[in-house]
Amino acid sequence: MSQTPRRDSLLHEGLIAALAVGGFLIILGLVFKLTPGITDKTTVFFNDLTTVTRNLGSSNVNLPAPAHPAEHLDFYTAMINFMLAVGILQIVILALRIAVHSRVRQIAETVGNLIFWLGAAFVANVFLLTGTLGGWFQCSLY
Numbered sequence: 001m002s003q004t005p006r007r008d009s010l011l012h013e014g015l016i017a018a019l020a021v022g023g024f025l026i027i028l029g030l031v032f033k034l035t036p037g038i039t040d041k042t043t044v045f046f047n048d049l050t051t052v053t054r055n056l057g058s059s060n061v062n063l064p065a066p067a068h069p070a071e072h073l074d075f076y077t078a079m080i081n082f083m084l085a086v087g088i089l090q091i092v093i094l095a096l097r098i099a100v101h102s103r104v105r106q107i108a109e110t111v112g113n114l115i116f117w118l119g120a121a122f123v124a125n126v127f128l129l130t131g132t133l134g135g136w137f138q139c140s141l142y
Contacts, residue, residue: 012100020093027085035078045075076128083121090114 032038045066052065066072094110 009100009102012096013102013106016093016096016100016102019096020089023089023092024086027082027089030085031078031082035074035081038075038078041072041075041078045072048072076124079128080121080124083117083124087114087117087121090117 035041048066048068048071049064050067051062054061054063090110090113094107094114097107097110
């Protein structure tokens with residue numbers, strides 16, 4: 001009798017894992033489908049990267065930045081949309097984990113994934129799109 005709840009738990013966790021992998025692949029496919037020429041735009045973005053030297057206190061740091069940031073708005077938008085979609089998928093996975101009473105470790109991992117993806121979308125939106133207007137690494141931290 002004690003075998004049935006454990007078996008149900010493994011089944012639920014397997015279904016959630018399958019949803020996570022399948023959802024990720026669907027999101028990836030949608031981004032490629034809905035953004036015309038994304039592979040070319042990605043190649044152009046990485047070919048446009050140059051090195052920018054920034055003075056951070058007493059040392060200089062070389063950071064990668066595109067030579068023409070305003071030319072890559074479609075790439076930035078596709079990347080932000082991908083991150084937001086994966087963040088939303090993590091919200092669905094979190095709700096499912098809570099509904100099936102997953103282990104705390106798995107719920108915490110999903111919360112961490114959720115914070116990562118939505119945080120990455122926010123950071124990409126702030127720094128990529130703002131950097132397009134004012135130049136990369138031009139913002140002040142003071």
